[in-house]
Amino acid sequence: MDIVQLVGLGIVVALLVLVIKEKSPLFALMLGIFASVYIFFSLISQMQAVLLMLEKLALNAHVKPIYLSTILKIVGIAYIAEFGAQIVRDAGQAALASKIELGGKVMILLMAVPILTVIIETVLAMLPT
Structure with missing residues (x-):
């Protein structure tokens, strides 16, 4: 899906939601969620090219695969948490979206601990004793 299709789908669904919302708010919400999920999954398939490029760069830079894997998981957590929060916020549940x-932030912090540990150990090893 290219950007024109993505924006077009978004505009059409937004207009449909505005028209349907007065008669059937639940259906309008479900339509918005369905369109959001469809867009999300169509973008995931396009991320494979980016992932392959990052893997090549990491291999050329002699970066351990575990570090790239962890960073990609962190990015994935951020995208999924943001996506979920936006859908919940659209449903009128701002407090739940904040949670x-x-x-997502706590899970990102947990995933980052091993990388932070290696960085700190590397810095400490470089300091004169």
Whole structure:
């Protein structure tokens, strides 16, 4: 899906939601969620090219695969948490959306601990004793 199709789909669904919302708010919400999920999954398939490029760069830079894997997981957590929070916010549940975002941040912090540990150990090893 290219950007023109993505924006076109978004505009059409937004207009449909505005028209349907007065008569059937639940159906309008479901339509918006369905379109959001469809866009999300169509973009995931396009991320493979980016992932392959990043893997090549990491291999050429002699970066351990575990570090690239962890960073990609962190990015994935951020995207999924943001996506979920936006859908919940669209449903009128701002407080719940904030909790989803907080959960994503905590999970990102947990994933980053091994990388931070290696960085700190590397810096400490470089310091004169």
